Amino acid sequence: MSVSTPEIIRHVAIAGNPNCGKSTLFNALTGMRQKVGNYPGVTVEKKTGRFYGSHGETMNLLDLPGSYSLQIRSPDEAVARDVLLGRLDDTPRPDVIIAVVDASNLERNLYLVAQLLEMKIPLVLALNMVDMAEENGITVDVQALETALGVPVVPTVAKTGHGLVPLRQAVSKSPLATPTRRAPLPLVIEREAAQLAARLDVAEDVRFPEALLLLTLHEAALRDLGLPTALLQEVHAAQQRVRDASLDPTAAPVEARYAWIQGLCEKAVHKAGGPQLSLSDKLDAWLTHRFWGWAAFLFAMALMFFCIFTIAQYPMGLIDDASGALSDFVKAHLPDSDLRGLLTDGIIAGVGGVVVFLPQILILYFFLGILEDTGYMARAAFIMDRLMSRVGLHGKSFIPMLSSFACAIPGIMATRTIENRKDRLVTILVAPLMSCSARLPVYAIMIAVLMPMANAFQKAGVILSMYLVGIVAAFTMAWVFKKGLLKGETPMLLLELPPYRLPSWKTVALRMWERSGLFLRRAGTIILSLSILLWALATFPKPSDPKASSTEALETSAAGQMGHFIEPVIKPLGYDWKIGIGLIGSFAAREVFVSTMSIVYNVEGNDHEDTAPLRDTMQHEKRPDGSPVFTPLICIGLMVFYVLAMQCISTVAIVKRETNSWRWPLFQIGYMTALAWIGAFVVYQGGRLLGFH
Amino acid sequence: MNPNLDHLLVSGIIIGAAFFILRRFLPGKKSSKKGCGSGCGCGSVQKK
Numbered sequence: 001m002s003v004s005t006p007e008i009i010r011h012v013a014i015a016g017n018p019n020c021g022k023s024t025l026f027n028a029l030t031g032m033r034q035k036v037g038n039y040p041g042v043t044v045e046k047k048t049g050r051f052y053g054s055h056g057e058t059m060n061l062l063d064l065p066g067s068y069s070l071q072i073r074s075p076d077e078a079v080a081r082d083v084l085l086g087r088l089d090d091t092p093r094p095d096v097i098i099a100v101v102d103a104s105n106l107e108r109n110l111y112l113v114a115q116l117l118e119m120k121i122p123l124v125l126a127l128n129m130v131d132m133a134e135e136n137g138i139t140v141d142v143q144a145l146e147t148a149l150g151v152p153v154v155p156t157v158a159k160t161g162h163g164l165v166p167l168r169q170a171v172s173k174s175p176l177a178t179p180t181r182r183a184p185l186p187l188v189i190e191r192e193a194a195q196l197a198a199r200l201d202v203a204e205d206v207r208f209p210e211a212l213l214l215l216t217l218h219e220a221a222l223r224d225l226g227l228p229t230a231l232l233q234e235v236h237a238a239q240q241r242v243r244d245a246s247l248d249p250t251a252a253p254v255e256a257r258y259a260w261i262q263g264l265c266e267k268a269v270h271k272a273g274g275p276q277l278s279l280s281d282k283l284d285a286w287l288t289h290r291f292w293g294w295a296a297f298l299f300a301m302a303l304m305f306f307c308i309f310t311i312a313q314y315p316m317g318l319i320d321d322a323s324g325a326l327s328d329f330v331k332a333h334l335p336d337s338d339l340r341g342l343l344t345d346g347i348i349a350g351v352g353g354v355v356v357f358l359p360q361i362l363i364l365y366f367f368l369g370i371l372e373d374t375g376y377m378a379r380a381a382f383i384m385d386r387l388m389s390r391v392g393l394h395g396k397s398f399i400p401m402l403s404s405f406a407c408a409i410p411g412i413m414a415t416r417t418i419e420n421r422k423d424r425l426v427t428i429l430v431a432p433l434m435s436c437s438a439r440l441p442v443y444a445i446m447i448a449v450l451m452p453m454a455n456a457f458q459k460a461g462v463i464l465s466m467y468l469v470g471i472v473a474a475f476t477m478a479w480v481f482k483k484g485l486l487k488g489e490t491p492m493l494l495l496e497l498p499p500y501r502l503p504s505w506k507t508v509a510l511r512m513w514e515r516s517g518l519f520l521r522r523a524g525t526i527i528l529s530l531s532i533l534l535w536a537l538a539t540f541p542k543p544s545d546p547k548a549s550s551t552e553a554l555e556t557s558a559a560g561q562m563g564h565f566i567e568p569v570i571k572p573l574g575y576d577w578k579i580g581i582g583l584i585g586s587f588a589a590r591e592v593f594v595s596t597m598s599i600v601y602n603v604e605g606n607d608h609e610d611t612a613p614l615r616d617t618m619q620h621e622k623r624p625d626g627s628p629v630f631t632p633l634i635c636i637g638l639m640v641f642y643v644l645a646m647q648c649i650s651t652v653a654i655v656k657r658e659t660n661s662w663r664w665p666l667f668q669i670g671y672m673t674a675l676a677w678i679g680a681f682v683v684y685q686g687g688r689l690l691g692f693h
Numbered sequence: 694m695n696p697n698l699d700h701l702l703v704s705g706i707i708i709g710a711a712f713f714i715l716r717r718f719l720p721g722k723k724s725s726k727k728g729c730g731s732g733c734g735c736g737s738v739q740k741k
Contacts, residue, residue: 334694335694337694337696337699338699338700338703339694339699339702339703342703342706525713525717526714526717528710529710529711529713529714529717530710530714532706532707532709532710533707533710533711533714536703536707588714
């Protein structure tokens, strides 16, 4: 018996403005779990899935990155235009377009629809988020809109699944009518576009839209296309003829389309009680305020870290106890041997030392999920943009930098929304300076050693300042790069502030579930393997004298020798050779610092069968002269070092792939390590000069 | 525990861990179906 692949009868593309719910609709139709968020720019690549029409027929569904118009520049936006014009070899031109529009912002959203109608592809309009529009006193006359546009209009609420059945029916209809109505353009533009179309060597059905796009492009964008000289001259001549008719070839079609849309909205959209401030507008007056906006941002962050310390301590205590009990169990049931040492001091101490931070990471993702889903993140981007534009960072850099709070990898991938190569490179170079979740264990252990008796407010304050150090460092380095190595103009940010909405608990829970799964998988694979290797390095070669003390044994080991080897370099930072082992051990993944310290101090503590928490061991660690190793200056210096150092081989790999060269990742490792060393040096030596210890 | 068995088990585990790390990070490793391909386990889906 063989199972045949169902025949795809239609290719359907979802297009629309950023943040109008395209990915939510895509997920609702396909049953997939594409990442969605209440801020623009979540989808940077086209995504495909299958869905079934009203009679069970298989259709291919394509989720296109959001764009405001088809005259676009950034790589992610170009994807939408190229797919609709059938320019991509691997993607067929869609048979149907589902144009998703936000019912609350119909006038602006219909601009892209006006251009889509010029494409001559059958189109179904999904009038999305009608519930929110109604809450804002906006009602849309669906019948009037349908008549004016000449295409089926289906009211939907993608989040709840409302309207999906009629939408499927509309898309499944056969045959589907090609739109006959569109915005009337000035006669001279229609005529020139038609003449230019006749000269284009492309498929018949895309000639006119291609010609219209060429005719309305700016000079710089035209040059970037690399058109044949003869064609370029013809475009120039056509544009000149439009200018001779006293029209701007770029602005005139935009004005004509908007005039058409305005007339259409006057008939179909009714606003109750005239223009009034919505709840979102009222909230924004505070949350994007020059002073209160920052206060709210810092409050939100401080609250997040406060909860991370207060709520997480109970489950963390349980995990710590479980790890200690497991270690004791192994010690009780295995004779003293290398295998027992590997299991207890290597695997259980190393992996347990990292897994104990799972509750804190879960709470971090819970808060990040809520901030994203409510729409607050776009406001954070807005208030940050004032700072970012001063240092020359592109406004679109915010989302990549924000994603880097979770992990630098998706952050660096999100830089694809930045059209200018230099701006993109600057963002890639500074994104790993934002504190990712892997730094949390390092901060948490250092804070525990630094201030064991402090309350959650004080701990949250320290961790918040580390996050701020990362942000300031990222902005400063961006300014340095923009002034020197990657000099260039910075375009203005055009950012849409989505309406606030209640978070979808399902989305937040799903994200926490996925991230905790990834964290545990990483602990069970990379951290486990590195812990085993670090234990081996900290144990072998063994000292020739079997009665040697644990410290002597560690010094003789390969890790001890490495620690001693780099000691001259780290001595000015106040670190001893054991911390040096931690720095080397965590070169591939920064959270391994905690595992390494667990292994180093557990290996040392073997004499006393010591299973005391790492924090206590580190607090009581003494230098040969009897002074404590982990003084406040050392703890703060170490945190600053980890804020600024690269210490993540996965990020190196992704930077190599995104920049397509080894030059940039190597430069990044170099500059970040130097920055980390200088930062820790300034903290330690500067602090000592000021009389601290 | 028999010292030879102890030695054998510990060596096996260490070599296994080293092999895993090398396979994960050295160039030439094929990326898994899920993930961005850098070996970070971030889960980001990369389409080429």
